[in-house]
Amino acid sequence: MDLKKRVEQCLGPDNLVVSMIECQGDLSVEVPKRSVVDVMRLLRDTPDLGFNFLSDLFGVDNLDLNKPKKKPTKKTEEGAETEEEPEEKGPFPPRYEVVYLLLCLERNERLQVKVRVEESDMEVDTLTPVWKAANWPEREVFDMFGIRFKGHPNLKRLLMWDDFPAHPLRKDYPLEGQGEERHLIYDD
């Protein structure tokens, strides 16, 4: 049985699948944010799935994808540009997502698990009790996107310094930075 059906069989009965996308052979499953730890335990402990290895964990900011796409402006004969109204779409998907890359060592299958994170509720349950490997990646996601992980043993910035005022991988953070400087304070 292919992976998609097995995942559906495992998570389907508890309504844990929000959506499933396949891209070039990579299967990704979106699950509800509140039950992410339960989902991971299920995926790890169900015998015919057995995703026993956390390969990676990272965040994605969907800000630019959510912007209404401008249609190419048409030039009229006079040279004046007319802008067309952007297409009306449904409600935008939540801004952030946290992606977990799982791996089954026995069958060499990979699975992406995704949770979407609203700007109003930037907290996800930590995965460190399930895999210790989630420790630093979660700190990096907190550092770069400002998503907090509830229950993480040591949630502080990983790559930037402690009092850095922003979250650099967000799409609204400029590439050049905002002029932050690190002032070194030495004891006398």
Add this chain to the structure above:
Amino acid sequence: MNQNPTPQTGHDTGDYVTVNIGPSHPAMHGTLRVVALTDGESLKKVDPEIGYLHRGVEKLGESLTYHQFIPITDRLNYCSAIPNNVSYEMAVEKLMGVEVPEKAQLIRVIMMELARIADHQVCIGILGVDLGAFTPFFYLIIQREEIYEIFEWFNGARLTNTFGRIGGVDADLPDDFEQRWEELKPNVRKANDETEKLLTHNRIWMDRTIGVSAFSAEDALNWGFTGPCLRACGVKRDLRIDEPYCMYDKFKFEVPVGKNGDVFDRYIVRMIEMEESLKIIDQAYKLYKEMPADAPLMARVPKVIKPPAGEVYSALESPNGELGFFVKSDGSAKPYRIRIRPPCFMIYQAFPELVEGELIADLVACLSSLNVIAGELDR
């Protein structure tokens, strides 16, 4: 990171002394910093701090086109840039659904395995230097330099190779590759033999490495270990065999595994891997010679790379372990998000667990044997 960079010294926490090691200490491999709480010579608590080489590679990638990002990937693991380049190219090729011509795949294999040998030579050489064995370093580094000569003569750069393009490779192997390779091969074997004679059964070497920072297979998997560090723990996992890419399924080679996951096993695994890499290059070059001279080196890809919207993850076995790229495209000429999965990142986060309870001198041995490269750790 600690707001106050000056280390606390002296008897500030009872009987224990806080020792600051690095970031600019020769034994800390560039820019790694460890704040250690010590009880005499032994380590009570170890707190690694990273980020001193953070350059925002993932953020940079969002502002560059797909081809412009290849030179940036050189700067991840700067000891072996070629697997970084190929891993990124493979991810974009997977996103676009491009099939790379076989000849280009073979050139990639040959170059990647040369890079693997060079990387392991540096790792073992530096491990020796850190433990006080200076001679093997010279034997190995001379041969590494010969490998870099091949890289330099292939495309003009020793370290930052910018190897290949999306869809294949830009240049064929030069005509006298065979002659250079036949000269290099016995020299590499000889250097490895000399190193093995000097180190493997050396009493001091054995005392300093056997049983130091031993790790169980279960812990290693839980912490996300890959590559030689995982194989040293006794788990037979190698992406070249488990998830074959670049025609690796056509080559015959052994995957060495250790038993105890200590510094000695990591050293032995790397030594054997170098020998296996030599065999792989021989086989790949034999297949390469059977190809017609005018076989294509590039798949048909557009000049401006615009993959369809979507997201893929693609990984390969770099010298340090699983090196993966997650590329998300929104259909434009620039990647929407690039995530790099560096092998060191997962390995180094287990560092406190690896060295706590050991001696300070063993911290240095453990760090060298993990082959943590700050460039790919901090990105």
